[in-house]
Amino acid sequence: MTQPGIDAADAASPRRIRIRTCVATRERHSDEKLLRVVVDPEDFTGRRLLADPKRRLPGRGAWITPQLSALETAEKRRAFPRALRLSTAVDTGHVRTYLAELADGPDIVRKTEH
Template identity: 35%
Template sequence: MTSPQRADPVRTCVGCRKRAAKRELLRVTAGSDAHGRAAAVPDPTATAPGRGAHLHPSVACYDLAVRRKAFGRALRVSTGISAAPVGDYLTSVTSTASEA
């Protein structure tokens, strides 16, 4: 008797609002930036504690999320939250991938 295959968990991208497998998305959590202000920070290993939001690892979805102010809503942070750390992470990942 074989066990049924488990389906990958599905999450919704806060940028484009499309559903995708959890492993295809970048998890983002509430944290603080280098100056101690509230910020959305990338969690590529998906191991940080607390509430998370998911985002396709693309600049287009990031721009949509910033324009809609989706990080604050998804992470349930009432004050203004900076998304710069996520943008910096995506820029470094895409520039590293293009160099390889």
């Protein structure tokens, strides 16, 4: 039985809002506003971090506000090793590249006539 005013399709698949905490700013947001970061499952050293925007990679994840300033704060505070339960230094190069591309926006190719 559905509640009045709620469509049967909406009642069958409710979307839960998951609240996560940014490891850099310590602010709480819905998981849709944060970027998940995980240890690269193919890195045998366990140091390389990957951006996981689709939230599909295996393993424990850390959440960060998708801004370069938040990444720098997290690096300064050594937040990733603590959140991911690592005892080694981490390589955030992939995450930095992802955030830089995100900040730049999509490449726009414009043709100019001469």
